[in-house]
Amino acid sequence: MGKIEGIRVKNYRVLKNVVFGKLWNTQKVAPLTPLTAVIGKNGVGKSSLFDAFGFLADCLKLGVEEACDARGRGGFQRIRSQGSKEPIEFEICYRQDSRTRPITYELAIDSDNSRRPYVSSERLRQRRRGQRYGRPFSFLIMEDGKGVAWKGDAHAPVEASGSELDKLREIGSEESADREEVELEDKRRLGIATLGALKQHPRMSSFRNFVEGWYLSYFAPNTARGLPLAGPQRHLSVHGDNLGNVVQFMERRHPRRFKGILQRISERVPGIHNIDTDRSPDGRLLLRFNDKGFQDPFYAQQVSDGTLKLFAYLLLLEDPSPPPFICVEEPENGLYHKLLETLAREMRDHAPKTQVLVTTHQPYFVDALSPNETWILEKGADGFAAIRRASDDPIVESMVNEGLPLGSLWYGDYLD
Ligand SMILES: Nc1ncnc2c1ncn2[C@@H]1O[C@H](COP(=O)(O)OP(=O)(O)OP(=O)(O)O)[C@@H](O)[C@H]1O
Ligand SMILES: [Mg+2]
Structure with a gap:
């Protein structure tokens, strides 16, 4: 069963640049846990984070233009972080199972001259077999609807630095039977939606199926x-x-x-x-x-x-x-407080079959969690969201080790 190890969200509402969990270039960070909770004051971006996942799933299903308008999002201009002229970007690191190497999916959405959103770039990468360090190699690079894909288990022969287009040209000089040029009919659709439907691209299919299965x-x-x-x-x-x-x-x-x-x-x-x-x-x-x-x-x-x-x-x-992957916003609403610890345990017990992400305002729910399962969203000095893991604070870690429940520490202002 696939698992999300981490995600970076850029220019999505209040999430101007937030890294949640582990990415390919943050090896020392622990991946997201099977049960993960996000806490924080009103207006810090919990619903926005929840919706970032929903938006990604909608982009796959509906295409980016419809996704921007769906679920009352109000269109590209409304969901791009205020003041930003850059594309909305996602980088998601996922692992199909414990035996496979993690795959990184990157997506950038920009608006064109007529202010309509389109996929400006899209990329999938993975380290080669036996490769422990360094940049993962791409097996899909798309820009403005055009790009290159590598079939089966093959990768780009080089992982060059420089602009995306340069990379494409460099790679274009290499000939390989596994390499194919691709061009999409519609720049508002994701490449993985089309290519992930083909048998030749098993890794893309598995990622597509994974996102399609989110609840x-x-x-x-x-x-x-x-x-x-x-x-x-x-x-x-x-x-x-x-x-x-x-x-x-x-x-x-x-x-x-x-x-x-x-x-x-x-x-x-x-x-x-x-x-x-x-x-x-x-x-x-x-x-x-x-x-x-x-x-x-x-x-x-x-x-x-x-x-x-x-x-x-x-x-x-x-x-x-x-x-x-299941996301639930504020599962506590309408539940008796003594049921919340039970619900948290129940959710955790269903891992590793299902990864669960919840947002919550309820200390009783957090009482059942460990510091590495709990993330705190807050507003940074620039007014945009910042996120940290409760386990990053050694005082919190040691108090929990001494037997204090995490929710009570939150209540006592140790997490704010
Ligand atoms: N395009 C945007 N750029 C920057 N900030 C935005 C944008 N759209 C909304 N916001 C801000 O994002 C915040 C809303 O965040 P969100 O709804 O995710 O909060 P929350 O943590 O779920 O709060 P609550 O606990 O009240 O549900 C608000 O402060 C809002 O002003
Ligand atoms: Mg909310």
């Missing part, structure tokens, strides 16, 4: 209360509106695992001792919660927000083929 939760209890048409569905949608369909899928296809989830939920939510589905006369699905204290069951429409939410998260984590 960014926009769970809204009220949407989950809707009455979907009956029919089993494998995965929970981002808004959770097919919760009942996933329940039906789990009930039919994974009855034992489903029983385990219900067991865990009933241990956590007082009163609930059974959850199943029922069908309305017009073929809609009803999610039925049996409460110990009451004779008649409750339906999703009547059950509390927190119960529904916890249920949805556990169901998501227990997905038999879970997303490789």
Whole structure:
């Protein structure tokens, strides 16, 4: 299962230049942990970081122009850091599994003369087999929709310095059967979206599939209360509106695992001792919660927000083929504070199958975390975001080693 080791975000809203985790040229930094939490005051950029991942996934799916407008982002000019004339840039370091060498994906988005966003450059690189140090070698270099790609496991023969175009020319002089010139029909689409669909480019396909599999939760209890048409569905949608369909899928296809989830939920939510589905006369699905204290069951429409939410998260984590990466903003909303440590543990226990990134304002959630899992966003002197890892502070590390929970240190202003 793929893992994100780190990401650099440049010129994306308040994230003018933020490095979160490990990149190819920061060997001493530890990669992001399977469970990572980001904390920080209002307006420091937590939602922006969450949305940076969403934006990347949307760029792949929709192309960059549509992605800039999607989800109320308001277009390229609104999302580029104020005052900046440079492209929006991402550099993401990911590892397919522990046996493969990390791959770095770089993407730059700029606006053209008619102020429409386009992909100004895109690159994939990886160290060669046996190469421990130095620059990784490219296997995709694209500029303004044109570039070179190397098939299979091949790389560029040189990793030259200088401008991107110079590199292209230099590499253009080398002839190899694995090298191909590529030109995209549409400069607003990502090269990996097109090339990642081809068998000749297995590394691009695996990266494309990885990003396509990300799950960014926009769970809204009220949407989950809707009455979907009956029919089993494998995965929970981002808004959770097919919760009942996933329940039906789990009930039919994974009855034992489903029983385990219900067991865990009933241990956590007082009163609930059974959850199943029922069908309305017009073929809609009803999610039925049996409460110990009451004779008649409750339906999703009547059950509390927190119960529904916890249920949805556990169901998501227990997905038999879970997303490789799950982002959740403020999972604490609507949950009883004593459930938060449990939720944090539950999320961590599902690693290494799924990497989880959360943003939170809740010390009880952070109590369950270690300093290397916790990142603090703050506003730098220039008004833009800066990020650091709680474990970078030796005082915090030693206090946690002495047994003080991290959330209480945060509460006591040791993390601010
Ligand atoms: N294009 C931009 N350039 C610079 N800053 C921006 C841009 N767009 C938004 N911002 C700033 O980014 C900040 C919003 O950050 P964000 O919503 O990510 O904060 P947050 O940490 O999620 O806060 P909260 O805890 O309140 O949810 C605001 O201070 C806003 O002024
Ligand atoms: Mg926010």
